[in-house]
Amino acid sequence: xxxxxxxxxxxxxKEGQNVTLSCEQNLNHDAMYWYRQDPGQGLRxxxxxxxxxxxxxxxxxxxxxxxxxxxxxxxxTVTSAQKNPTAFYLCASSIGRETPNQPQHFGDGTRxxxx
Amino acid sequence: GQxxxxxxxxxxxxxxxxxxxxxxxxxxxxGLFWYQQHAGEAPTFLSYNVLDGLEEKGRFSSFLSxxxxxxxxxxxxxxxxxxxxxxxxxxxxxxxxxxxxGTGTRLTVxx
Numbered sequence: 541x542x543x544x545x546x547x548x549x550x551x552x553x554k555e556g557q558n559v560t561l562s563c564e565q566n567l568n569h570d571a572m573y574w575y576r577q578d579p580g581q582g583l584r585x586x587x588x589x590x591x592x593x594x595x596x597x598x599x600x601x602x603x604x605x606x607x608x609x610x611x612x613x614x615x616x617t618v619t620s621a622q623k624n625p626t627a628f629y630l631c632a633s634s635i636g637r638e639t640p641n642q643p644q645h646f647g648d649g650t651r652x653x654x655x
Numbered sequence: 656g657q658x659x660x661x662x663x664x665x666x667x668x669x670x671x672x673x674x675x676x677x678x679x680x681x682x683x684x685x686g687l688f689w690y691q692q693h694a695g696e697a698p699t700f701l702s703y704n705v706l707d708g709l710e711e712k713g714r715f716s717s718f719l720s721x722x723x724x725x726x727x728x729x730x731x732x733x734x735x736x737x738x739x740x741x742x743x744x745x746x747x748x749x750x751x752x753x754x755x756x757g758t759g760t761r762l763t764v765x766x
Contacts, residue, residue, distance in 0.1 A: 544697075573753075582659070582742070582756035583698075596751065630697065637752050640685050643700040644754060651695075 542567045546631050546647035552655050553618065553625060561616045561650045563631035570636035572614035573644060576600060577628040586629075589614055590637050618652065626654050657681045657750065659757035661743050666763045667733055675728045675760045677743035685752060689717050689728045690742040692759065698742055701728070730762075738764045 544565045553559045565572065571590050575583040585598030589608040603622025608614055614633075618625045628651050632644040658680040667673040679687070686705040690698035702710055704719035704726060716729040728741055740759040746752055 575756075580663075580758060582758045583744075583754075584756075585753055588751070588753060598753070628695075640746055640748075640752055641703060641705060643688055643690075643703060645700070646697040648697045649695070 544631060544633055544645055544647035546629075546650050548650060549648065551650055551652045553652060554655050556620045558617055558619050559652070561618070561629055561631075561652070563614045563616065563647060564612055565614075565631075565633045565645075565647075566612060567633055567645065568611070569633035569645075570611070571634045571644075572608065573632040573634075574598075574604070574606065574614070574616045575630045575632065577630060577649075583630065586616065625652055627652060657745060657747055657755040659743055659745055659755060661741075661757040661760045663758065664761045664763070666765060667730075669733055669735060669764055669766050671733050672729065672731050673733060673762065675730070675741050675743075675762065677726045677728075677757055679724050679726070679743070679745045679757075681724075681745050681747045681749075681755070683747050683749035684721060684724075684745065685748040686746040687717075687719055687726050688744045688746070688754065689715075689726075690744065692740045692742055694740075701741075733764050735764050735766070738762060 574586040587606040589595035631647040689701040692698040702717040743757040744754040
């Protein structure tokens with residue numbers, strides 16, 4: 541079955557530590573996205589990538605970094621510069637920007653907490 | 656910029672009908688999506704509207720009025736499993752065609 545896999549489901553970060561969240565999709569989608577979800581707030585876009593080897597900052601990119609070396613993979617690194625990283629992180633993918641009527645499909649999320 | 660508003664919480668009775676409203680202001684409207692999200696889980700796609708009118712999908716329907724910047728999601732014959740958050744998201748072509756989400760409406764279905 542095609543889908544999006546995020547790992548781990550739960551992650552704990554120590555002060556000053558970088559952590560990387562994994563996102564893999566086998567839907568053959570060109571576009572991939574990372575969102576952050578906090579209680580009482582809508583999903584906010586961190587980074588997005590429309591094609592391999594290219595990515596753009598979203599609304600809240602500070603303290604985060606990404607890479608898109610393969611079509612299937614879009615890992616997110618939460619750096620020590622992100623002072624409030626505790627949140628639910630969602631990865632999504634879609635066919636591509638040329639098909640705006642197609643929805644984004646989401647992974648099951650990673651819940652990141654600070655130790 | 657983008658501004659998307661939806662009620663924070665709603666309660667409805669099993670078997671009833673509920674309407675969840677969403678109003679939006681965007682620079683370059685290019686479609687509106689509704690998603691369902693159970694607590695701690697992934698959002699799942701429910702419906703898409705880009706032209707004015709009603710789209711029906713089984714127990715769920717979604718309506719759009721572009722001139723009013725308004726949409727609603729209608730859920731009929733409510734079931735307990737419909738208790739979830741419902742997210743309204745607008746695609747904006749001036750924002751790289753990305754989705755911009757409202758805060759979501761938490762629906763509780765009671766017996």
